[in-house]
Amino acid sequence: MSDTPGTLDQFDIKGRSALVTGAASGIGLAYAEAMAEAGAKVTITDIDAEGAAREADRLSHEGYEVRWDTVDVSDLEQVARAFDHHVKAYGGCDIAFANAGLDVGDGFWSPEDKRHPDGQIDVYSKDKWDKSIAINLTGVFHTVREAARVMKANEANGYRRGGSIVITSSNAAEVNEAIVGVPYMAAKAGVKHFMRHSAYELAAFGIRVNAIAPGPFVTNIGDGWVKKNPKAKEAWDKLVPVGRMAETYQIKPLALLLASDAGSYMTGAHVMIDGGMQLGPIKPL
Numbered sequence: 626m627s628d629t630p631g632t633l634d635q636f637d638i639k640g641r642s643a644l645v646t647g648a649a650s651g652i653g654l655a656y657a658e659a660m661a662e663a664g665a666k667v668t669i670t671d672i673d674a675e676g677a678a679r680e681a682d683r684l685s686h687e688g689y690e691v692r693w694d695t696v697d698v699s700d701l702e703q704v705a706r707a708f709d710h711h712v713k714a715y716g717g718c719d720i721a722f723a724n725a726g727l728d729v730g731d732g733f734w735s736p737e738d739k740r741h742p743d744g745q746i747d748v749y750s751k752d753k754w755d756k757s758i759a760i761n762l763t764g765v766f767h768t769v770r771e772a773a774r775v776m777k778a779n780e781a782n783g784y785r786r787g788g789s790i791v792i793t794s795s796n797a798a799e800v801n802e803a804i805v806g807v808p809y810m811a812a813k814a815g816v817k818h819f820m821r822h823s824a825y826e827l828a829a830f831g832i833r834v835n836a837i838a839p840g841p842f843v844t845n846i847g848d849g850w851v852k853k854n855p856k857a858k859e860a861w862d863k864l865v866p867v868g869r870m871a872e873t874y875q876i877k878p879l880a881l882l883l884a885s886d887a888g889s890y891m892t893g894a895h896v897m898i899d900g901g902m903q904l905g906p907i908k909p910l
């Protein structure tokens with residue numbers, strides 16, 4: 626026992642550093658809080674500069690070491706610049722969350738499974754398709770690309786070798802989630818396989834890559850789906866075997882597991898946190 630790290634010690638990320646995309650709200654903000662609470666130095670990045678600044682200020686006032694940067698993940702140069710700023714501030718990068726994402730809408734859905742006409746494939750807007758793919762899929766490629774670049778350089782910079790990259794996928798990568806719309810499921814399924822390839826390639830460099838696949842969480846995106854169809858919450862509460870949508874605090878322990886040495890033998894995993902939704906809806910007997 627004595628030569629191996631203790632169970633709780635493996636979750637220790639004190640002194641490490643983490644960059645999170647899409648961290649001004651929702652799941653990304655929960656990741657940033659989890660990293661800060663566990664002792665890491667954090668960069669909050671988001672296209673929403675005001676939100677990123679607000680949350681970084683709040684966490685700094687609470688005594689955590691948190692900075693922020695404005696980043697549109699669909700722009701490779703902005704992503705690269707944010708990682709360079711992070712390394713300049715903290716000396717290296719141990720943890721990166723490729724989280725930013727959005728729902729472009731029109732995936733209207735009802736408990737009777739009626740789709741909104743604008744959400745049908747044969748009339749689907751190409752602009753919406755392009756926007757969703759640019760952020761939900763290409764944005765993840767940009768983030769993983771730049772995380773790998775700085776993490777490969779960690780050791781040469783006199784910093785800790787390697788790192789951990791965590792991508793936010795979705796249960797929509799695995800199951801048909803009609804409410805999220807045509808391009809979202811394609812993007813998230815692409816994210817899943819890109820994660821697997823990245824994990825395979827980067828393992829030799831001490832860099833692990835995993836994905837968290839949430840089910841319905843109460844966030845701006847989750848609320849948006851509910852606002853578009855007020856029956857969605859009621860339906861989800863029925864569809865999810867545990868009987869409710871999730872709160873963002875519930876994703877924090879999983880984020881810490883994958884980010885820290887506690888997940889040292891995990892790479893290439895697509896981890897569902899969906900209240901059992903992939904098991905299929907609960908059907909009345």
Ligand code: NAD
Pocket residue numbers: 646647648649650651652653670671672673676696697698699724725726727760764793794795796838839840841842843844845846847
């Ligand atoms: P959210 O809207 O609360 O957070 C998304 C954040 O990403 C926002 O702060 C937004 O400003 C930011 N963002 C949007 N476009 C961006 C861009 N181009 N560049 C940088 N930042 C950008 O929603 P959320 O639910 O927390 O979403 C986070 C991730 O979780 C997304 O990838 C989403 O697809 C995924 N997800 C959410 C749910 C859910 O039910 N909420 C389920 C499965 C997956």
